[in-house]
Amino acid sequence: MYQQTIDSPLGPVQICANAQGISQITLGMQRDGPDLSSALTQLAASQLHHYFAGQLTHFSLPLAASGTVFQHQVWQALSLLPFGHTCSYANIARQIANPKAVRAVGAANSKNPIAIVVPCHRVIGANGSLTGYAGGLDNKAWLLAHERKFAARS
Known part of the structure; x- marks a missing residue:
């Protein structure tokens, strides 16, 4: 499991990923230890930064959420x-x-x-x-x- 926390206009945003894709993005999460980032969490962080800057309107990320x-x-x-x-x-x-x-x-x-x-x-x-x-x-x-x-x- 990889995780990376970024700062945003809404406060911290935590990005989690596994080998298949992004598994979780959560607003307001506090850093709970050092980041263990990956190329995928870095890509998500970059896209989120561009989104918050008004430069990105569509995300292009592999997603791997657990659910029914x-x-x-x-x-x-x-x-x-x-x-x-x-x-x-x-x-x-x-x-x-x-x-x-x-x-x-x-x-x-x-x-x-x-x-x-x-x-x-x-x-x-x-x-x-x-x-x-x-x-x-x-x-x-x-x-x-x-x-x-x-x-x-x-």
Whole structure:
């Protein structure tokens, strides 16, 4: 297991990887010992730095998150959400051809281990309100505002 912590506008971001890909990206994690980085964590760190600088709108990383088949379906659908756009849990449920699974989509969204790269922050309530985010609602609001600002420029 490799890990690397970077500084970001949202505080520390911890990147974890195994031999298959990025397994976890977590906001607000404190450094818990020395980094044992790899070429993959360094690539993710570079892409995250470019994202925070407004220079990257799509990540290109191999991902290796642990989860159920359903969770992976939801996370794959999340990965298709364009930079600077939002949708509801119901939109994701329809996209995975399971329109009655709105609550299950919400639960899978909350278990997303790869913050920012798998953009669960782009999912909002059907009424347009910000809903729960493991990284905190303030960070979710910041990420959405950041993406809107740079999406408007392109």
